[in-house]
Amino acid sequence: xxxxxxxxxxxxTEMGQEVTMRCQPILGHNTVFWYRQTMMQGLELxxxxxxxxPLDDSGMPKDRFSAxxxxxxxxxxxxxxxxPRDSAVYFCASGLALPPLGRKSYEQYFGPGxxxxxx
Amino acid sequence: AQTxxxxxxxxxxxxxxxxxxxxxxxxxxxxxxxxxYKQPPSRQMILVIRQEAYKQQNATENRFSxxxxxxxxxxxLKISDSQLGDAAMYFCAYSYSGTYxxxxxxxxxxxxxx
Numbered sequence: 542x543x544x545x546x547x548x549x550x551x552x553x554t555e556m557g558q559e560v561t562m563r564c565q566p567i568l569g570h571n572t573v574f575w576y577r578q579t580m581m582q583g584l585e586l587x588x589x590x591x592x593x594x595p596l597d598d599s600g601m602p603k604d605r606f607s608a609x610x611x612x613x614x615x616x617x618x619x620x621x622x623x624x625p626r627d628s629a630v631y632f633c634a635s636g637l638a639l640p641p642l643g644r645k646s647y648e649q650y651f652g653p654g655x656x657x658x659x660x
Numbered sequence: 661a662q663t664x665x666x667x668x669x670x671x672x673x674x675x676x677x678x679x680x681x682x683x684x685x686x687x688x689x690x691x692x693x694x695x696x697y698k699q700p701p702s703r704q705m706i707l708v709i710r711q712e713a714y715k716q717q718n719a720t721e722n723r724f725s726x727x728x729x730x731x732x733x734x735x736x737l738k739i740s741d742s743q744l745g746d747a748a749m750y751f752c753a754y755s756y757s758g759t760y761x762x763x764x765x766x767x768x769x770x771x772x773x774x
Contacts, residue, residue, distance in 0.1 A: 572760055584751065584764040597761070630703060638760055647693040647755045649762060651705035 543567045545652035547633050553658045559621040562655045564633030565614055573616045574649060575601075575608055576632040584632075590616065591638055623659045630654045662687045664754050666765035673742045674773050680727075681737045681768045683752030692756040694728070694735045699767075700748040708750070711735065739770075747772045 546565045554560055566573050574589040588598035593610040601608065605624070610616045620627055634649040663686045673679035685694070696708040711719045711728050719726050723743075727736045739746055752765040 574762075583766050584762075586761060589761065591760075596759075632705065634705075636760055647760055648695070648707055648710060649755075649760070650707070651697075654703050656703075 545633055545635050545650055547652035547655050549655060550653060551656045553660065554623055555660055556624055557622045559619065560623045560657060562618045562631050562657070564616040564618075564652055566616065566633070566635030567650055568614070570635035570637050570650075572636045572638040573610060574634040574636075575616070575618050576634065578630045578632060578654070587618070625659045628657055628659050630656050662689070662754055662756065662763050664752055664763050664765040666752055666768050668768045669766070670769045670771070672771045672773055673739070675742055675744060677742055678738060678740045679742055679770065681750050681770065683735045683737070683765055685733050685735065685754050687733070687754065687756065689756045692754060695753040695755070695762070696724070696726070696737045697751045697753060698748045699751065705751075709737065742772050744772050744774065746770060
């Protein structure tokens with residue numbers, strides 16, 4: 542049963558510390574998305590990659606957030622320095638952007654999320 | 661700009677009854693996709709059903725079906741024979757051709773009453 546995995550599931554840290562969240566997309570998927578979910582803002586797209594190349598990171602605060610895909614099996618989201626307003630659930634999702642001929646599939650499959658608390 | 665609106669913050673339904681969750685969207689695109697996701701208390705986002713805009717037939721998945729009205733830009737989710745396990749937040753999402761980016765609605769919290 543293929544699924545997206547995320548680590549850690551929970552993270553509590555102090556303001557000013559670096560936070561790294563990791564995501565393993567479903568094998569064979571070539572598009573990876575990072576979302577942030579808060580009560581106030583709902584689900585926000587932070588960044589996304591296709592074939593490991595960043596396509597759009599306009600939703601991400603550039604001064605403290607960075608997203609990378611070191612290889613096809615790992616995506617990372619870093620916050621440095623972290624602030625209390627970064628407290629949220631961060632989701633990774635993956636999808637296949639080049640579906641087989643004759644079938645279109647735009648689904649994104651979500652990981653379980655990382656609940657981040659910055660004190 | 662594309663937008664997705666879920667006007668019902670919360671809905672309740674009796675077990676075994678039917679409930680309909682509303683979603684409207686705004687777009688100038690012709691090739692797009694619509695989705696309903698379920699988020700139970702575990703926080704996991706689960707794909708419930710999807711609809712391709714080029715298909716006139718409404719999608720169905722077991723007890724879940726949609727009423728897709730393309731001209732009205734409406735995409736409602738009907739849950740039949742509601743079960744306690746259906747209690748969750750439900751998000752409507754839109755994705756347009758070429759980018760695969762989702763635009764989410766604000767969600768509807770569904771309560772199922774025993």
